Amino acid sequence: MTKKYTEDHEWVSIDGETATVGISNYAQEQLGDVVFVEVPEVGAEMSKGDELAVVESVKAASEVYAPITGEVVEVNEGLEDNPSQVNEDAEGDGWFAKLKVSDASEADGLMDEAAYQEYVKGLA
Amino acid sequence: MGDNQQALRTALYDLHVELGGKMVPFAGYDMPVQYPDGIMKEHLHTRDAAGLFDVSHMGQVVIKGDDPAKSIEKLLPGDIQGLEAGQMRYSFLTNVRGGIMDDLIVTRRENDLFVVVNAACKEQDIEIFKTGLAGEATVEVLEDRSLVALQGPKAADVLARFNDAVTTMPFMTYRELDIAGVACFVTRSGYTGEDGYEISMPSSEAEMICRKLLAEDEVAPIGLGARDSLRLEAGLCLYGHDLTQETTPVMGTLLWAIAKRRREEANFPGADVILKQIAEKPAMKRVGILPEGRAPAREHTEIADMDGNIVGEITSGGFGPTMQAPVAMGYVPLELSAVGTDIQLMVRGKARPAKVAKMPFVEQRYYRGE
Numbered sequence: 323m324t325k326k327y328t329e330d331h332e333w334v335s336i337d338g339e340t341a342t343v344g345i346s347n348y349a350q351e352q353l354g355d356v357v358f359v360e361v362p363e364v365g366a367e368m369s370k371g372d373e374l375a376v377v378e379s380v381k382a383a384s385e386v387y388a389p390i391t392g393e394v395v396e397v398n399e400g401l402e403d404n405p406s407q408v409n410e411d412a413e414g415d416g417w418f419a420k421l422k423v424s425d426a427s428e429a430d431g432l433m434d435e436a437a438y439q440e441y442v443k444g445l446a
Numbered sequence: 447m448g449d450n451q452q453a454l455r456t457a458l459y460d461l462h463v464e465l466g467g468k469m470v471p472f473a474g475y476d477m478p479v480q481y482p483d484g485i486m487k488e489h490l491h492t493r494d495a496a497g498l499f500d501v502s503h504m505g506q507v508v509i510k511g512d513d514p515a516k517s518i519e520k521l522l523p524g525d526i527q528g529l530e531a532g533q534m535r536y537s538f539l540t541n542v543r544g545g546i547m548d549d550l551i552v553t554r555r556e557n558d559l560f561v562v563v564n565a566a567c568k569e570q571d572i573e574i575f576k577t578g579l580a581g582e583a584t585v586e587v588l589e590d591r592s593l594v595a596l597q598g599p600k601a602a603d604v605l606a607r608f609n610d611a612v613t614t615m616p617f618m619t620y621r622e623l624d625i626a627g628v629a630c631f632v633t634r635s636g637y638t639g640e641d642g643y644e645i646s647m648p649s650s651e652a653e654m655i656c657r658k659l660l661a662e663d664e665v666a667p668i669g670l671g672a673r674d675s676l677r678l679e680a681g682l683c684l685y686g687h688d689l690t691q692e693t694t695p696v697m698g699t700l701l702w703a704i705a706k707r708r709r710e711e712a713n714f715p716g717a718d719v720i721l722k723q724i725a726e727k728p729a730m731k732r733v734g735i736l737p738e739g740r741a742p743a744r745e746h747t748e749i750a751d752m753d754g755n756i757v758g759e760i761t762s763g764g765f766g767p768t769m770q771a772p773v774a775m776g777y778v779p780l781e782l783s784a785v786g787t788d789i790q791l792m793v794r795g796k797a798r799p800a801k802v803a804k805m806p807f808v809e810q811r812y813y814r815g816e
Contacts, residue, residue: 354480354484354485354486355484355485355486355487355767357486357740357742357765357772358740358741358742358765358772360741360794376794378741378742378765379485379765380484380485380486380489380671380675380764380765380767381479381485381671381674381764382744383742383744402740405740
């Protein structure tokens with residue numbers, strides 16, 4: 323299983339044909355209290371860079387983009403009643419969607435965890 | 447103000463930074479949008495205990511003259527002459543079309559008026575005062591004073607430790623009182639729906655006084671983010687959003703702020719337009735809106751009727767931490783303005799069900815006296 327990060331603070335964890343997508347812990351800290359997540363519909367076809375979800379904090383709405391191309395096969399239903407999962411465990415229980423990936427090599431250009439941590443340090 | 451202009455700082459800037467405030471540009475000033483606790487906790491803390499807000503970016507103006515209460519009534523529809531010394535009133539400057547130029551609070555003091563205006567409208571308002579009152583009254587901007595708000599159910603207990611005279615002050619009254627040994631203007635007012643005070647103090651002493659207030663267990667610093675969600679839940683208008691030069695007091699459902707005497711006299715800017723609108727009812731009206739579900743509907747979200755026709759727009763909207771639900775206000779046609787009316791909100795292109803709702807969303811808890 324490989325986990326990669328985008329410059330827009332999404333993470334994607336690929337296991338075989340399935341990619342799980344969410345936002346980084348850094349992103350949830352920046353957003354503050356998450357009060358709503360609009361997840362995509364199961365069956366939706368996402369191209370890399372498409373709008374996958376919208377995260378609403380008390381103050382503002384932020385778009386989340388698909389880090390990889392694929393079909394949405396599952397969404398995190400738990401976020402509907404408990405959006406604060408994103409704050410509590412952004413890179414675990416706070417995942418947004420799972421995609422069926424056709425070309426996992428798309429993730430090759432993304433940052434690994436060490437590179438992402440360096441990238442985030444540079445934003446401070 | 448242009449983008450290249452240096453952002454102004456209030457006397458409390460260094461304290462905000464020390465407290466971990468996330469500073470953002472607001473009305474020309476660098477102001478804290480939130481502290482490390484975050485908007486949700488700050489909001490709930492204010493409803494539960496007491497929050498301290500820096501509102502020094504707002505304009506503080508003193509108007510002096512032979513009869514400043516009479517003079518200022520040329521510019522606004524409020525009953526200022528009817529105020530006793532030490533009483534204050536919410537009003538708004540109107541233009542000849544009946545539109546609102548700014549909303550403000552006028553306090554009648556022994557010999558003059560103390561007026562607090564919005565930061566973004568400060569220069570415009572001062573110009574309106576100076577031009578409109580020329581020959582009758584002088585307009586002095588208090589550049590060396592800061593303004594903070596202490597809001598919440600514990601605000602009275604806390605401030606009484608500094609001066610117990612504050613305890614018996616009713617809502618919308620003014621006194622000059624020593625707080626931490628400093629001569630302050632204290633009003634029992636605020637914009638959160640909670641009991642509380644606004645305290646005008648010399649800027650040189652502002653940090654000292656705020657540190658003492660923050661040292662009290664019940665008090666936490668609160669940023670602009672929670673200030674906005676608190677006032678929205680309280681059903682209070684934000685100028686430039688819920689009220690503009692294109693909205694009249696009638697559309698804004700602020701008729702309670704236009705006294706009977708002033709309607710009869712009809713001698714304020716835009717009186718003809720406003721009185722005609724009172725008689726004939728406005729086409730559009732500000733209402734409270736409760737979206738169903740958890741998705742917030744933000745400012746500029748389109749409002750549709752049940753047939754899908756776009757009929758209006760959200761002017762303030764977000765998540766209400768006390769309500770634990772999204773809340774909004776906006777303008778709808780009069781025929782859709784009754785509480786309980788079903789409407790739809792076009793959130794990111796998708797129609798979401800909502801209802802016109804009674805405001806305030808959270809009960810106001812002002813201290814009206816024993």
